[in-house]
Amino acid sequence: MTAAFRSFLRTLAANSALLRAPTPPPLTLVLGNESADLDSMVSSLALAYDLSTKTPHPVVPIINTPRADLVLRPECSLLLSHTLEAAGASLSSLTFIDDVDLARHPMDIWLVDHNAPASRQAFLEPYVHGIVDHHVDEGKCLGAKERQIEVVASCATLVAQRLGPLVDPDLAKLLIAPILIDSSNLNPAAKRATPSDIACVQWLSSLVQWASPQQPSTALTTATLDVSSPDDLYKTLDSLKGMVTHLSPYDLLRKDYKQWQVADANGKAWALGISSISFPLKKWMKRDGPLIEQAIGHWIAHQNLDMALVMTHGKTKENGIKVYGRQLILAFSPDIKEGQMVVDKLVDVEVLGLQLLEKTSGAWWFTQSRSESSRKQVFPAVKQLIEGLDFS
Ligand SMILES: [Mn+2]
CATH class of the missing domain: 3.90.1640.10 (inorganic pyrophosphatase (n-terminal core))
Structure with a gap:
């Protein structure tokens, strides 16, 4: 076999x-x-x-x-x-x-x-x-x-x-x-x-032939998959996946990215891009500050997007306890004049549970209280929202 x-x-x-x-x-x-x-x-x-x-x-x-x-x-x-x-x-x-x-x-x-x-x-x-x-x-x-x-x-x-x-x-x-x-x-x-x-x-x-648990564990720099259990396999791959701190804001945006065309009620096609980033927003902000918004602007221009969603997630310490959370950044192409109207509808989307943290010149920054909703849930909800847009 x-x-x-x-x-x-x-x-x-x-x-x-x-x-x-x-x-x-x-x-x-x-x-x-x-x-x-x-x-x-x-x-x-x-x-x-x-x-x-x-x-x-x-x-x-x-x-x-x-x-x-x-x-x-x-x-x-x-x-x-x-x-x-x-x-x-x-x-x-x-x-x-x-x-x-x-x-x-x-x-x-x-x-x-x-x-x-x-x-x-x-x-x-x-x-x-x-x-x-x-x-x-x-x-x-x-x-x-x-x-x-x-x-x-x-x-x-x-x-x-x-x-x-x-x-x-x-x-x-x-x-x-x-x-x-x-x-x-x-x-x-x-x-x-x-x-x-x-x-x-x-x-x-x-079915897997797991390695014997006696083997000494190796440092991450020489990550090996000769692991002794599903837990070890998960930990090894998850730490590698979480190694994002060496990536620039722009690379973070393109690392795990999907793009769609969605037609609104008037037939206008919206180019929508959603980046998923395993880096909690608080930590990312601390590291890159205004460079994040700048990178999103470049990404929108490069991909020719009308609307960009940047979904961040990960664990941060709140009152001494590590808590998993999700956040979302929303930005539009400079050609889109209806941004605020889209935002008003987006905060009503139940599957997201958005709470506005901040509005900067080029983006809206939210916490996403429905932390179980990944892009798999968020895309259909946003698609439905766009399909219902009528700016005529
Ligand atoms: Mn999948």
């Missing part, structure tokens, strides 16, 4: 090269979402393996972010290199979005960890053959032969269930990682893990 997943990993580089051939043969592409977090990367790799056992032609997982951005996600590069190197492959075997021109030869596509192509990939919609996702259904790609959309903490849970008996120790370790990360280690207080995620972690954990 072990050999099957490992041999799949060893075919990745050659199959990726087929994509760039002058006349590529029939291929199936498995596309993760453009935030390219651990869940998306693992899910596209594992679903590609699952599909490869059911179709005669090559299946290529595609990481939906430029290759250079992998350094912004050290937890992803550690887990992927650990998995690939065990099989005799490497990170260079993977295909990133800037390695291919999807518009050149559109092919059979599976979307994983999202259910509507990113706005700049909207041309792919007619080619979407299947969907495996855990976000709110955006009602796109209705022609797909298979649409599996279930609300669980991690899309990797759904992919693991599909794989079933195909899961070997390597795959189990790969798949359990995003489920632990997305559910805050199955912490009930985080209100993420569903019974499916919990059952899946139990099952996968029993």
